[in-house]
Amino acid sequence: xxxxxxxxxxxxxxRGQDVALRCDPISGHVSLYWYRQAxxxxxxxxxxxxxxxxxxxSGLPNDxxxxxxxxxxxxxxxxxxxxxxxxxxxxxxxSKRARIGELFFGEGSRLTVL
Amino acid sequence: xxxVKQSPQSLIVQKGGISIINCAYENTAFDYFPWYQQFPGxxxxxxxxxxxxxxxxxxxxxxxxxxxxxxxxxxxxxDSQPGDSATYFxxxxxxxxxxxxxxxxxxxxxxxxx
Numbered sequence: 001x002x003x004x005x006x007x008x009x010x011x012x013x014x015r016g017q018d019v020a021l022r023c024d025p026i027s028g029h030v031s032l033y034w035y036r037q038a039x040x041x042x043x044x045x046x047x048x049x050x051x052x053x054x055x056x057x058s059g060l061p062n063d064x065x066x067x068x069x070x071x072x073x074x075x076x077x078x079x080x081x082x083x084x085x086x087x088x089x090x091x092x093x094x095s096k097r098a099r100i101g102e103l104f105f106g107e108g109s110r111l112t113v114l
Numbered sequence: 115x116x117x118v119k120q121s122p123q124s125l126i127v128q129k130g131g132i133s134i135i136n137c138a139y140e141n142t143a144f145d146y147f148p149w150y151q152q153f154p155g156x157x158x159x160x161x162x163x164x165x166x167x168x169x170x171x172x173x174x175x176x177x178x179x180x181x182x183x184x185x186x187x188x189x190x191x192x193d194s195q196p197g198d199s200a201t202y203f204x205x206x207x208x209x210x211x212x213x214x215x216x217x218x219x220x221x222x223x224x225x226x227x228x
Contacts, residue, residue, distance in 0.1 A: 033215075040220070040221070041220055042203045042205070042218030042219050042221050043158065043203070043216075043218050045215040045216065045217070091157055093157070103150075103158075103160065104159075105158050105159070107155065107156060
């Protein structure tokens with residue numbers, strides 16, 4: 001596709017369940033980022049990959065959050081044992097390697113934990 | 115830690131007027147300052163960016179003014195149009211290359227009345 005594709009667009013889950021959010025970046029973009037955006041707030045950095053290598057995971061809130069990008073393309077953000085405070089919009093972005101400023105964001109996955 | 119503070123939280127402007135959004139940062143290591151525009155239901159999209167070696171950058175109706183000594187930068191939208199109604203985020207990073215995590219402000223919801 002032409003843009004960053006995320007799925008599911010909406011996910012409602014019960015507290016304690018695991019969820020997996022998927023991101024398909026723009027073809028040819030080797031850098032992939034995960035951000036979390038609370039309502040009325042700016043995006044907050046979670047983690048980032050160059051190709052399949054996770055370069056920085058310092059923004060992940062705790063060890064219930066993990067991400068992978070095994071083949072350097074599609075990425076999955078997994079949240080284990082979800083809690084209500086995990087409810088947010090999770091956004092994926094991709095960029096050409098040398099130009100962080102030109103981040104292309106997807107439309108996001110809205111997670112609601114009941 | 116809020117490293118980029120943005121104001122106002124919301125702004126209402128008449129068509130043809132000037133919209134001004136301000137941001138202040140704390141980390142003097144920041145050296146790349148993009149602005150993102152976000153329409154409802156969409157991901158943020160890069161609007162314009164500036165580096166601290168210039169005090170102003172203009173692209174069409176959009177201008178960034180940068181004051182390094184005050185650690186402040188602002189977005190000016192001239193001849194504001196109803197189509198400019200969106201949420202605007204300032205951001206900052208250390209460096210522009212891949213791996214530079216963007217720190218976003220809290221956003222300004224701009225409404226341009228016809």
